[in-house]
Amino acid sequence: MARYETIIEEDIDILVCGAGLGGTGAAFEARYWGQDKKIVIAEKANIDRSGAVAQGLYAINCYMGTRFGENNPEDHVRYARIDLMGMVREDLLFDMARHVDSTVHQFEEWGLPLMRDPKTGNYQREGRWQIMIHGESYKPIVAEAAKKSADKVFNRICVTHLLMDDAQENRAAGAVGFNVRTGNYHVFKSKAVIVGAGGASNIFKPRSVGEGAGRVWYAPWSSGSAYGLLIGAGAKMTQMENRIVLARFKDGYGPVGAYFLHLKTYTQNGLGEEYESKWWPSLQEIVGKEYLDPEVSHATHRPIPTCLRNHAFIQEVNAGRGPIHMVTMEAFQDPHLEEIGWHNFLGMTVGQAVLWAATDVDPKYENPELTTSEPYVMGSHATGCGAWCSGPEDLSPPEYYWGYNRMTTVAGLFGAGDAVGGTPHAFSSGSFTEGRLAAKAACQYIDDGKAEGIRVSDEQIERRREEVYKPMETYKIYRNEITAGSVNPNYINPRQALDRLQKLMDEYAGGVTVSYMTNEKLLNIGLKKLKLLEEDLEKVAAENIHELLRAWEIKHRHLTSESVVQHTLFRKETRWPGYYYRGDHLKLDDENWHVLTVSRRDPATGEYTMEKAPCYHLTEVDGKADVA
Amino acid sequence: MPTFVYMTRCDGCGHCVDICPSDIMHIDTVTRRAYNIEPNMCWECYSCVKACPHQAIDVRGYADFAPLGHSVRVKRDEEKGVIAWRIKFRNGEKDMDLLAPITTKPWGSGTPDLREVEAPSEEQRNSQLLFNEPKYIRFDEGGLHTLESNGLVMKQGVDY
Numbered sequence: 001m002a003r004y005e006t007i008i009e010e011d012i013d014i015l016v017c018g019a020g021l022g023g024t025g026a027a028f029e030a031r032y033w034g035q036d037k038k039i040v041i042a043e044k045a046n047i048d049r050s051g052a053v054a055q056g057l058y059a060i061n062c063y064m065g066t067r068f069g070e071n072n073p074e075d076h077v078r079y080a081r082i083d084l085m086g087m088v089r090e091d092l093l094f095d096m097a098r099h100v101d102s103t104v105h106q107f108e109e110w111g112l113p114l115m116r117d118p119k120t121g122n123y124q125r126e127g128r129w130q131i132m133i134h135g136e137s138y139k140p141i142v143a144e145a146a147k148k149s150a151d152k153v154f155n156r157i158c159v160t161h162l163l164m165d166d167a168q169e170n171r172a173a174g175a176v177g178f179n180v181r182t183g184n185y186h187v188f189k190s191k192a193v194i195v196g197a198g199g200a201s202n203i204f205k206p207r208s209v210g211e212g213a214g215r216v217w218y219a220p221w222s223s224g225s226a227y228g229l230l231i232g233a234g235a236k237m238t239q240m241e242n243r244i245v246l247a248r249f250k251d252g253y254g255p256v257g258a259y260f261l262h263l264k265t266y267t268q269n270g271l272g273e274e275y276e277s278k279w280w281p282s283l284q285e286i287v288g289k290e291y292l293d294p295e296v297s298h299a300t301h302r303p304i305p306t307c308l309r310n311h312a313f314i315q316e317v318n319a320g321r322g323p324i325h326m327v328t329m330e331a332f333q334d335p336h337l338e339e340i341g342w343h344n345f346l347g348m349t350v351g352q353a354v355l356w357a358a359t360d361v362d363p364k365y366e367n368p369e370l371t372t373s374e375p376y377v378m379g380s381h382a383t384g385c386g387a388w389c390s391g392p393e394d395l396s397p398p399e400y401y402w403g404y405n406r407m408t409t410v411a412g413l414f415g416a417g418d419a420v421g422g423t424p425h426a427f428s429s430g431s432f433t434e435g436r437l438a439a440k441a442a443c444q445y446i447d448d449g450k451a452e453g454i455r456v457s458d459e460q461i462e463r464r465r466e467e468v469y470k471p472m473e474t475y476k477i478y479r480n481e482i483t484a485g486s487v488n489p490n491y492i493n494p495r496q497a498l499d500r501l502q503k504l505m506d507e508y509a510g511g512v513t514v515s516y517m518t519n520e521k522l523l524n525i526g527l528k529k530l531k532l533l534e535e536d537l538e539k540v541a542a543e544n545i546h547e548l549l550r551a552w553e554i555k556h557r558h559l560t561s562e563s564v565v566q567h568t569l570f571r572k573e574t575r576w577p578g579y580y581y582r583g584d585h586l587k588l589d590d591e592n593w594h595v596l597t598v599s600r601r602d603p604a605t606g607e608y609t610m611e612k613a614p615c616y617h618l619t620e621v622d623g624k625a626d627v628a
Numbered sequence: 629m630p631t632f633v634y635m636t637r638c639d640g641c642g643h644c645v646d647i648c649p650s651d652i653m654h655i656d657t658v659t660r661r662a663y664n665i666e667p668n669m670c671w672e673c674y675s676c677v678k679a680c681p682h683q684a685i686d687v688r689g690y691a692d693f694a695p696l697g698h699s700v701r702v703k704r705d706e707e708k709g710v711i712a713w714r715i716k717f718r719n720g721e722k723d724m725d726l727l728a729p730i731t732t733k734p735w736g737s738g739t740p741d742l743r744e745v746e747a748p749s750e751e752q753r754n755s756q757l758l759f760n761e762p763k764y765i766r767f768d769e770g771g772l773h774t775l776e777s778n779g780l781v782m783k784q785g786v787d788y
Binding site for chain 2 (some may be wrong): 049110114251290437590616619
């Protein structure tokens with residue numbers, strides 16, 4: 001592969017790997033705290049349309065509204081705690097929530113159209129936490145801010161590995177990757193790195209077959225690189241078992257939030273009946289009354305956790321009373337609400353509008369079908385997978401604090417958005433805010449002299465280079481052993497590897513075809529198969545640079561998947577029925593498992609070590625438990 | 629195949645190649661025009677459709693669940709700050725025009741350059757505050773929320 005140049009970017013202070021909402025927030029804020037610092041963005045696509053918000057959003061799902069007397073940060077922490085069955089990092093959540101409004105207010109100043117309630121003049125609420133926006137250009141607008149802050153933006157760089165310091169163990173020193181257009185090898189030497197890369201779609205077999213595999217709920221370009229990069233660098237991860245399943249409009253996976261909250265549509269089974277409440281008594285036996293008390297929920301507006309509502313949906317369908325419908329026919333008689341219903345899709349999931357146009361589903365005259373999706377691994381929606389990160393000094397108990405906000409267990413390596421574990425319900429605004437927090441901390445880390453004396457050996461750079469291009473080398477060596485086609489005894493291509501990963505994750509780790517069920521035996525078989533896939537991924541072949549991109553995406557998805565299975569194996573309980581079930585431990589077990597799960601994969605050996613970390617909750621000073 | 633490109637409208641300019649988040653819009657070496665090389669990695673996000681200066685790109689719903697004969701077209705105008713959609717049903721019974729704003733400012737003018745703003749003080753650096761804070765949190769005189777200000781403690785153990 002000598003024809004590709006090696007391009008080295010030296011003396012970077014802050015390197016942002018992946019610039020979706022988290023990464024753009026990091027690059028933007030870093031300029032304020034480091035006005036003389038060298039800030040560089042490396043992004044797999046084009047930052048104007050990259051990450052989960054590439055297509056736009058019709059709501060900002062995390063806004064406190066303290067300014068309007070609506071909520072305080074601790075209210076949001078309680079909400080996230082309840083929704084995630086207790087398993088969250090409340091220091092990180094409180095920190096995000098106390099800053100997020102300043103982010104949203106800046107977005108408005110930058111030109112993002114936030115809707116206003118004509119009566120109150122406040123932002124138009126969709127629900128307690130959501131405000132409605134005309135967000136088709138959400139991403140290009142925040143990208144503009146990041147571009148103004150950054151010294152250089154490298155679009156179309158697929159970052160494959162983080163660079164590690166050769167002078168001091170467990171310290172980050174930059175990243176490497178390749179340009180998906182030119183093929184050139186890029187080396188970024190940096191004092192601090194903020195990983196803003198994405199969570200993972202497409203690691204569990206999707207319900208769709210063929211083309212529709214692209215219409216995944218989370219973007220198909222979300223390749224788990226947040227986790228692949230961090231796990232590969234030896235950072236500790238948390239709550240990786242906490243995959244999410246979404247109840248969405250069938251096939252198009254169009255969002256339901258605005259439909260439920262703003263349009264006041266509701267669900268019913270195939271017989272036209274309300275179905276959720278009949279499942280609550282049996283579900284209560286699994287999770288206990290503390291986590292599911294419909295009477296209290298009804299009286300206090302305490303939400304019923306997302307996973308538990310999924311559970312009722314799944315059980316009702318499995319009982320033969322599907323499909324579940326969204327009752328839109330009432331709301332859509334109001335032309336204003338009808339228009340909002342369509343705009344909601346056009347602003348963030350155009351594919352759902354395409355599907356309804358294709359199938360002549362007019363929600364004014366027909367109640368559309370819903371489904372539960374395949375599982376996804378991410379950390380900013382109603383789930384909290386990600387790295388085990390330090391919290392801020394003024395909030396975090398000793399187990400959660402090691403000096404720099406949002407720093408992983410690797411020195412100088414920070415996270416934002418999907419990369420940070422235990423912080424669900426951050427969504428777009430919270431992820432951007434996390435990026436801002438990480439950027440300030442990364443500047444402090446450098447200013448404190450913590451990045452002095454970093455040395456990156458030529459050997460490391462060369463070793464990674466060889467690794468990066470190995471799939472193309474493999475292709476070149478073995479391609480002509482066969483006449484034509486994709487069947488070769490010496491290699492598999494990235495799509496073949498992805499198909500294998502999806503099938504085994506589905507069948508052994510609780511995907512849709514097994515109704516989200518797994519157990520210890522299945523998970524152990526899954527781990528064995530993942531190990532074999534890892535060996536075959538050493539032989540993955542790439543015909544061209546585009547396939548090389550797909551080869552590295554599947555490698556990151558594989559590392560993510562292994563972590564998911566290890567964590568799922570470790571947590572011997574069913575904490576989130578409706579997300580997944582441990583058939584051999586079909587109950588929530590607070591006595592043993594009211595803890596956060598933390599893992600580390602030894603980068604040298606690939607061996608996993610698992611541990612439990614204590615769960616801290618925010619309570620009022622007088623000690624009485626909070627019930628929101 | 630999700631997105632596809634009309635032969636007579638595409639001039640091979642490459643705007644779609646430049647913007648596609650999934651790296652699937654490529655230029656065909658024979659026709660010198662763009663096409664979708666990997667439809668099952670297309671999110672129907674319309675980034676390329678919006679970026680095409682010739683309206684040469686369209687979307688045909690995923691073949692595994694979307695019947696033929698529908699249309700969702702779009703025109704995005706940064707100068708006017710609006711996006712216009714037209715949705716046509718397969719059976720021809722519904723034909724909708726929808727318009728939405730995409731920005732409230734002249735394009736690109738609303739974002740600040742943080743090199744130009746006054747540098748933070750030592751006190752700000754040592755605080756928990758971010759840029760523009762505490763002012764931008766509530767637009768009042770109040771400070772940042774802390775455990776102390778909100779009467780909270782972090783307590784280990786089970787809580788609901």
